[in-house]
Amino acid sequence: MSHHLFLLSPSDTPLYELTHYSSKPAQTTTSPLASNLPSWSTSAFAGTLTALSGASSVSQSYHVQGGGVRMGGGKDRHVIQMIANASLDVIEDVMRKDSLMYLKSVDKFNEWTISAFVTPGNMKFVLLHETRNDDGIRSFFLDVWELYVKTMLNPFHTAHTPIRSGVFDARVRASAKKHL
């Protein structure tokens, strides 16, 4: 089971990305319709479509049943980014209505559930996950927020500066390990 975290600046630029592989098993509740997919075309465009519709990840996870399902590389990474980006539409919509910072399960797309966390500075933390884990995600987001605020204390760090700090990365990973 994997989680994908993106920290997006107000101009939708990712400042930080994290892919976390949780040891917990993914209880995939894929629809039976998603099985037995045909391979219908070999053109590059068909490949794009396959990836975007989420078919490739399904078939992939079917093939490597036992082993650790590696995702987030190659084309899937692109798709996951697309999904994260597309979920911004809903996040922007919802966050204007609710004044909550933690928007849990704000969107669902393909097999992914998207939770988001909007800071007062309009930074958006977007997390793609497969199972519901509201409390864990909430505390994870709070951790990330605290770390982010500490990073922002740096006077040379603006809302558009990518976060490359190793310490930040290590702490986020630790928090992900703990909560997710």
Add this chain to the structure above:
Amino acid sequence: MPHTARFMPNPLASGHIHLSYPSHPLPSTHQSMSLFRPSDFPLGVIGIASCSQNDSLSAILAQFNATLSDLFPSGALFPLANNCLVFEESDGSTNLTLGSLPGLVVIPGMMGNKQLYVGTLIADLCSNILAEFATVVQSLESPLGNEYLNATMFPTLPPVSEMPKPIENDMPLRSSLPPLPSQHSQPELNTGSSLLRAKTPTTLSVKRNSSIGPGPPSSPFRQHSLPIQTNKKKPLTIGAVSSHGRLFKVLGDLFLLAGRTMDASVWYNEALALLKSAQDIVWQASALEGLATLQVVEAWSSNTTNGVSEGSEPWADAADKLTQAVQMYSRNAPPAEQEHNFSFVSWLYTRAVLRHTSLLLAVWAAKGWGPLAFTMLLHTGTTTLPPTLSQEDESAASGGSKRVSYHSAERLTSITGITRSTIAGVLAQVHGPWLLHLGVRERIFILENMAAVYGILGYPRKEAYVLREVLGCVMDLVVCGREEGGTTSIAGAGLGLQGVDVGESTPRGTVGVRTSDKSEGNESILRIVKHICRVHGIDLTAVGILVGEEASAPSEGNPAESETAKEAYGWPELQIGIVREAIAVAEALPDYPAVAQFCLSSLKTLHVVMSQGDQLHLYSTASRALATARRRGDPRQVDYWSGKPVESIEVLPLPLVRLPIEKPVSLLSQQQDVVNPILVGMTDPFLYNPRRSMAGQAAALLVQNESFEVVMTLRNPYVFDLELSKLSLSTSGVAIQSTPMALVVPANSYHAVTITALALEAGTLSIRGCVVQAPGGAPREFLLPLSTDDEETKQARRRSAIECETGRSKRAGLDSRPWEKSGKRASMAAPSSSSTPGTRFLQCQVVLEQPLLRIRRTSLTHGAVMMYNGERSTIRITLENVSSLPIDFVRLTFEDSTIGPAQQALAEGELSVFDTYESEYDLIHRPVFTWDHSPGTQSIRPGEKTVVTVNCFGKVGCTDGVIHVSYSYCHRPRPTLDKPPETFHTRQLSYPVLVTVYHMLECLNLDILPYSPDVMFTNSQSSHKSDAHTYKDSLQVEDPEDWCIFSVEVRNTYGIPFEVKFERQQPEVALGNKSILVPPGSTSRILLPVMKFRLPDEEVHKPIPTLSDRQFVVSKSGLSADQERIQRELFWYRETLFDHIRGRWKETGGTRSGELSLRQLRMSQPMLSALRVERARLQLSLWCLKDAADSVMEPIPQANGVYEPPMDELVYLRARVTNLSESRIFTVNLLLDPIPHILAEGVLADIPIGRLDTGQTYAFDTPITFVSCGRFSLSGFLAEPGSPGDGDRLGRGSLKAIVHP
């Protein structure tokens, strides 16, 4: 009543028919769904034909039937009815026989009300369809039919011919349906077969057991039918007894299609009950869908919002049903062996989700459950924007992005209680891997609808996501269709493939065949691509495409600030991926200009975040695409793409020889200026003169018909070498001639380019910028206005304002895309309006053609001149006029290395007055170069030569100099009688001269001594040579009192001996001179008697003059008045002395001679008093009486000027006072030394003399006695009583005496 009337509406009932005219039938693979979902299939076919006189109707009919059988397989259930309308083309009489052929209706051309007639025909067709419904049902109602129906999940009926004929006679008319009107022809169900009847004994009353039905429930039917169903053997077996759930559902469908909602509702509910028990989930879901649809139709037909009183919204029920249906579809996995079923279930599932979405969307967009929502649901579907949102759309549509404003969307949400995220959440269920199960066209349909809904909801990112998938589908079709070869026409009429080389795949030839000329399809695909990219913050149209040759470059104002203000937007990784895909799409179409446009636009906007490989790849793709487009003769051109490449433009100044210099005409009239030009530069009294700095910025001067050079600095911010096929100047004003050049700007660097141009006429030339053209692109002009100070500050302010804003995020999300933001920023908008008017460009003044002079030869070798200090020599320069214009003005000016330091020292003003004078004197009176010119020889005709002579003066410290020859053709004939110009232009020719001046003689130790004979005699006694005589002679003077001795040492520091000669030129005195040979390394002293002189007081007290016109010279020396007086006296006496005495030198054994300067010598106060004539003279002498009796006195003999008085005898010291100045009172003081050995009578101090007039003499004697032998010195001085002090000694006298024993 025939069975065909079963589905007919009530007679005389009014109603509506909704017809939808699908352009494409479902593919034949969906045939198996014809019973499951009849509404998806075309029920009737209308053929439209036009016929002229020659066509035969039978041929038309045959063609129609052929087409029909081509579209629909023969065994298909649908269409149920066909009709072909044949329109006559002309009014002329036809030989067509009306109505002769079934299924063919001819509409004569002369017929008046065609609309009405066609309407009637269509109504006819509809009634045929309804009649056919009954036939279908009839066959299904047979036991065999029912078994067929239950055979598979998606059953098909065998061709009608194979079905057993229904027993029509068997059908009694049943009207035992209390709740339903009797004319509804339901009873076939009961009468269809005995088996069926047996199972449904109470016919329709049973159906009312469902919750919707109006009648009382009757459960027994269901209870006893259920075991029958479940106890059935394998459902595949035909002929076995199956449940009627499916049949009821089909009936419901058909009744719904027939518009008989009551019946449909009844049958649906019945079907639901049966299917639920039978676990036939897919059919059950479909029945639920049907019920939901039914509800909408009913609501529409009653046109009321029924059920408002209920707590929940009226649509909630339908929505619930749909939700259930969706879940049922998604949970149901068809048996794996049935491959087709996956696609069918997926199709049903996605359709159900879309249905649900469109219901919610319609309610949301129509502000609730009302007529508007029904209309939307029934008519429009999801692909068009609802009218409630479309009015806001008009303003946004011009901007290119259709977006629902947040507030209007929220208003709808608050009215209806449906949030956008809810709709989106429902819609998101469509998306999943199962999309791959669908057929191509279905997938496109689903995705299109999905994208449309997202678009309406104002979720552009999701819309873009789905649109990418749509594109993927479409492009896959395009690519696959092409791979199959040119024979199959690509599906979809819109996809005109432009420039496809179909011939590549065909074996017979290589000639490309363009299958379609239509390019709308390509354009719309590209439009989608651009839309997707815009959503992700990439402007693919950042580089325009120009059609045709009109490539008039739009001049660019001042895009500098937009580049600095550009802020990164978006997700770089995604952007690059999307751009790659966009390019792939454009390449696959193929549309080469679009490929180039996309590549270059994304390079332009994204190059900051792009990797090197990407940049290189995009650039090479673009160049390749442009080359291909050109090869194929595409009329479109890509605009110049890269940002402003020009950083600066600079006109190289002409080489000094050719540079014209502007001079006022008045210079010609005043011939030789009085003011020395060397000192003119320093007359400016102001330390900072703004006008002078302005004068330095004058426009560059160029010359007509002579080439000039412009240096352009180009910048390439990319990692590849930027190729420019053309770079030329953009100018206005006078015409120039210049050839464009091609060049390559190296990667990531600034590159300076020199362009040569030729000005063809005189006037003002302004260089606006440059025109650049990338290979294969259109030329584009870039302006480079000069920025004034005002502009600079404005820009700086704007920049800082923008910089201040950059860190902040006032706009988030899509609003922060660059083009969205730029319009809104106040700091950007305000100054742009004011910046337009005052654009200035780099200007050059092109002057008339000028003559050209060159130095043919000079008298110098290697341009060097060697001189001794003070020597004079000449340089001859031969000038040649190499132009075709005459020269009528020549003037020489000079520079040398001594001028600069001296000028600087003067300008600093730290020098004392005396030093200032010396420096100025040096500059003005002793220049290194002077021009020896005669006024007549100033014109040089074309091709002629002339010689100028320059005098050279050796001055120590001079190392080099420059001779400037200014020349001009100023009296040229004027074509008009206009006012002559105020200025004319000269050119300057410079000749550098290397100067070496040897410093060989040095004057030092100036001294001026009073003339005392004893000095003279000691000198003369020591030598007896002849030259000593002359030496002595030269020192001989008549009256020693009137003379003094000028003494100076001359040192020879050079290697050869020099003869030094000093001349005395005093007024009223004979000339005198003294020469001496100074050997190398030795020092010789020269003595020259100089007559004392006295300058008038008023002259002496004048301040030291300044030779220049310098003003405001404040004396910085803090001298007292007394010291100042002394300084002035010293100055004036020194000046006069140097006037009188000249030093010259001559090379021994050589011809070179020169002047020896004394000016470095300083004079001191004692020298001055020796030089100056005293105001009164005191002469002392010793006298004695000739004998004791006589009072006659005789002078005591003296030897060598020394008196030798006897010891112990009375002698007289005679003091003789002569007043040489104005009359005054004198006293005399006598000093006797050593006083103990001299006895004197009377007083020695302050001996009064009284007033003496000018020239009057008074003498008195003082008796003294030397009482010892030895040397004595007697002296005295004059004083003026009342003004004590040493300084007032007016005159002195002294004598020496030796007393012999």
